[in-house]
Amino acid sequence: MLVSWRYKYRNSPMDHIDPRARWIFSFAFLIAATSTWNWIFLLTYFIIALIWYRLGNTTWKETRSGWRLVLFMLFMMIVINTIITGGGAGGVVPPGGQLVWPNGFKLFGETVHFGLTIERIWFAFCQVLRILGISMNFILIPYTMDARSYGATFSSLGMPDKLAYTTELAIRFIPSLARNFSVTMDAQRARGFELDDIKGGIFNKIARMAPLIIPVTMNAILSSEDIADAMDLRGFGQGKRTWLYELRYHRWDYIVLGFSALLAIGGLVASYVFHMGDFIVPQFFYNLFA
Amino acid sequence: MVEADPLPLVVRDLSFQYRSRTEPAIVEISLELHPGEIMLLAGSSGCGKTTLLRCINGLIPHSYRGKLSGEILLYGQSNAGMKLAEISQKVGTLLQDPERQILGSYVLNEVCFGLENLGLPREEMIRRGEAALERLHILHLRDKETFGISGGEKQKVALAGVLAMQPKILLLDEPLASLDPASAHEALHLFRELADQGMAIMLVEHRVEDVLTIEPERIVYMEDGRICFHGDIQGLVQVVDYHRIKLPAQVVVERAKAEPQPNFEPAVPPLDTNNPLIEFQQVHFRYNDDAPEVLHNINLKIHAGEVIAILGHNGSGKTTLVKQALGLLKPTKGKVFLEGVETHTLTVAKAARTIGYVFQSPSQMLFAPTVKEELSFGPKNLGFDQETIARNVQWAIETVHLEDELLTPPLALSFGQQKRVSIAAVLSMRSRILMMDEPTAGQDYWNYQAFMDSILQMPGFDSIIFITHDLDLALIYANRIIVLNDGVIVADGKPVDVLQDRQKIKQWRLVATSLLELNFQMYPKTGKFLRAEALAQFMD
Structure with missing residues (x-):
């Protein structure tokens, strides 16, 4: 989510x-x-x-x-x-x-x-x-x-509606990613995986991070597909949109x-x-x- | 002569094959849905139910490409030429997991998202949004953050977002999957209410027995992409294999009389109350200093020989509780001991030698290029030798019935299969205690019963603990039930004692099932709780 x-x-x-x-x-x-x-x-x-x-x-x-x-x-x-x-x-x-x-x-x-x-x-x-x-x-x-306020703000500053809303989602994606990373980290620790144990050169270290990187990346891809479906099912991007958030100088x-x-x-x-x-x-x- | 109004939904000879697949997902589906009707669409995982919904709501062919033939008429008009925005005003879709459907950060924003896309004025959006919240009796959530509300509330908020667009047809894709029993029943009654107000509803659900309580007008049963049965409740219970979908216990008992009785003996060792495997001493927990306390004064001992079901409403603290045992979370106050050692002094990796913990969502942990490597990961981390790893992997894969998929990438499997791989990945560590968080969520009836049987009959575990919303699962498999309510243990004991008081069951947001009632009736004869098929032998 x-x-x-x-x-x-x-x-x-x-x-x-x-x-x-x-x-x-x-x-x-x-x-x-x-x-x-x-x-x-x-x-x-x-x-x-x-x-x-x-x-x-x-x-x-x-x-x-x-x-x-x-x-x-x-x-x-x-x-x-x-x-x-x-x-x-x-x-x-x-x-x-x-x-x-x-x-x-x-x-x-x-x-x-x-x-x-x-x-x-x-x-x-x-x-x-x-x-x-x-x-x-x-x-x-x-x-x-x-x-x-993000989407409405970007739109009001001249960004196209579609881009404004996707920028809002992108900003919210950062804490979502951090949350997913923490869940995956817990799941792999429960399988005996310890980040501190990773030894060797930089490439070895990256390879040994696969148990964390792959699930987080895959989840990000899958959840972006779900988000796209959820947006499509409610008519996103089909025309000019309005914004619930009210901005007033x-x-x-x-x-x-x-x-x-x-x-x-x-x-x-x-x-x-x-x-x-x-x-x-x-x-x-x-x-x-x- | 007056011309009859066109039906909300007519599907004619519909077939679809995904571009990446070699077999069609659905074949020559034909059905009709009338106003005010609920149609239950049942069938095992992968039978084509979700694909059918995607064809109706336009995601196929707009978002999913493939070979499509046949026709779908929405109020007499083909959906083929319609834009998604147009379809979405006629057809509302509630996806399986509200967490994956909710986009807005606050409730009213979420509910008004579709209305914003339609370009409605602000006042109109607020009016329709509040009306939808009011209709579902959740107007009090209007200004709450969507992240902080409970699972049941999320489901209602997602539904309010759909209803705000005022569709006439509602498609519900396993809407009960993540709900506790009371929330599931509230949701079902809400669907009935919506249908009675004239909405046409198509409901995909594995929890068939629950859905039957709201008397759906039509039932469709699918297998391998085809409709095998289309009729009413009476017809369904006579025709469908009761091993495949969960039917009322009385029906199963009647039909099982003529069949050989199942032989089920759990393999956990005899109860040993001398040395607790896990002990909670006055445990309190909160996620951070500003957050409210989630667990309050938990005192608990878990012994060898126990199969424990942890029940409780959405957000009651079940997952938080079991994570304490493994040391993934540490108590804010109080102590947790694992085999006599305080978890504060243990790393999670060390605790994992004793406790194998299966997370709720498989996609959070699967990463390896093959199922075999996925299953070897845990034992390798624990330092097992090659021979032991190979033996454990073989045992684990056989337990979840996925022997043919050893060389398949886990992420290419279906959700149900991924769930079984995630369980096998923990089984292969051969921990003394197995903990599973919602092991049956998203699984069809036959599959989850088969692997629960396998796990319980496998020797090697001193204790098995599982979190579930399925009361029947608890009474069939557990010899001890713990009920959590708002972070407090409100009941702990043998299933027959804990589930005795129907009033309390209701208070804990559980719902007494037909199997529970039948077990209580038969208890003087059986002396223990049994599955419906096993009860048949005690019937006169």
Whole structure:
């Protein structure tokens, strides 16, 4: 069965903003945040995102599974890609730069030369601001947006009806998949299967995951056929449809829409017209390593 | 001269063969359905019942391709040229599993889904949606999440979604399969009410005995895609093989008198109450801190020699209870011991050496390229040697009568066969305790009785535990019945003691069957509960 994200009405300020205005704000934020590497802009966006996030009144307990995933990805991106290999900084951070340990450092009696630069550390900080800001916008949606509103919202934003409803189903497919995965995991554990026991190389590991992957995939295919049948039997996709969920803009929504336009257009103009969005390291940060 | 109104449904010489199959699924089916009539469509799994429904509601040929011939008239008009949206306003279909039919995340959205597709104005949708909920006496569910309501309520919500479109013909595909006995009887009476209001209903169902209580006007019995019987109840009980479909116990007893008596002796060892295999001590459970408690103060000991049926209404906590024994769920408060070891200290894989647990849905676990490999998976995980694995696989496959399918991919089998493979996959682990969650759901009568007989007669299990909604299954096979009601054990004991009080049975949302009544009548002679065929030998 298709399940929904754990939405609950909290009577929070976010509950009173029209879903269309919320989606528009989140995408405007995404445009603005991805158009710059300037720390002042990113810090400003981060503060805006933090205020926006607080409007949702969610708790850490509710959202922690989503945040765990974000923090894991952030760790991989920042620590491994940017700090250790320097890969993520290419194209933004100019080559060269000021080494943090120009003479290397001692580890177990040996001198280690590690080419970490001050610029790469600052770039990692900018990445954190950008990713956390964007994540705060989108993590909030499943927990604070009524599951009934998705299709009507997308349709109202100009998506064709069929696509709008199937997008709604696709969004709900994620928690449904997680639920199916958990049931299959239990069924296979009951047959003595332990995920921790899987050893060997990457291909062996993937092959040994078959008892989990195949039933979950097959179920997803079968249930999508059932869903298609259930939709067909009630005349889906045969003509123009109406939506039960009622959307109505209020005064607050116009303020949000205006701010969204300002954010996206202002961000793009500042970055691409006035070239204010370039990556710079502030002097006070250099001073810390002096 | 006044011209008679055309009938809601006329099927003429209908045949269909799926594109991927070599044999036709249905052959030259002809029938008529009148307004206000209920037609029961019975037959074993794979006999073509669902295919016939798909032809009527237009899924064939719109969604399923193949060779179709013959004619279907809906109120005198062929459905061949109609769009699905047009058919869906004449023919409403309720699928077997409401979980697979419900699309909306909230009840009113689900009920109005079809109306949205028809492009109706919002006010009209709400009016028709609420009217449909009111008609089924579930208006109080209007703003609930569909995921959180019980199985019986889901079934009614799915039906409300169909009724909101105001069809004149209703097709019901095994609508009782996932319902507890009381919910099933409520649903049946609802169908009768709808028919009495003028709706034409075609009802596909394995639970024939239950359906007979609402006196369907016509009964069609199918085998191998053909109609073998078309008539009334009296004709059916005389003609049809009572091993194939479940008939009222009195009818079976009468007909079984002339036949050799079944020989059934369960193979579980004698009762040993000294060392409990499983013990629950003051167990409470909730799924998370915010969720309500599902199990309340469960105290229970399970011993070698017991065959236990766990009964209870939809959502009473049956599955949650048995999952505690295997350690798939851990108590929020209290302790569970498996052979004296607390499950908190055991991994599920270790517990699986003692308990074999068959899940409700086979598709959640089947993955291997062949049935043989599927059956070897569990024993391999438990570290058995090759010779033992081969022996266990052979024994398991014979128990479920699927010897010819050893090299077939399990996912290519029918649902009923997949269910038997999933049971065999657990049997091959040769655990001391076998736990089965709804082992007979979705199976036809002959198949489930055959494999339950096989399992109960196989030596090797110290105890067998099964969850069921089928009261007859419990009284035939179990020597102990546990009844759960809202997470509390409300009865625990011998079947004859637990099922004595009809008032309590009703309170627990169970329904006394004809077999139960007959067993109580015959109890002074038999001294135990027996299946209908076995009761025949005690009749004068």
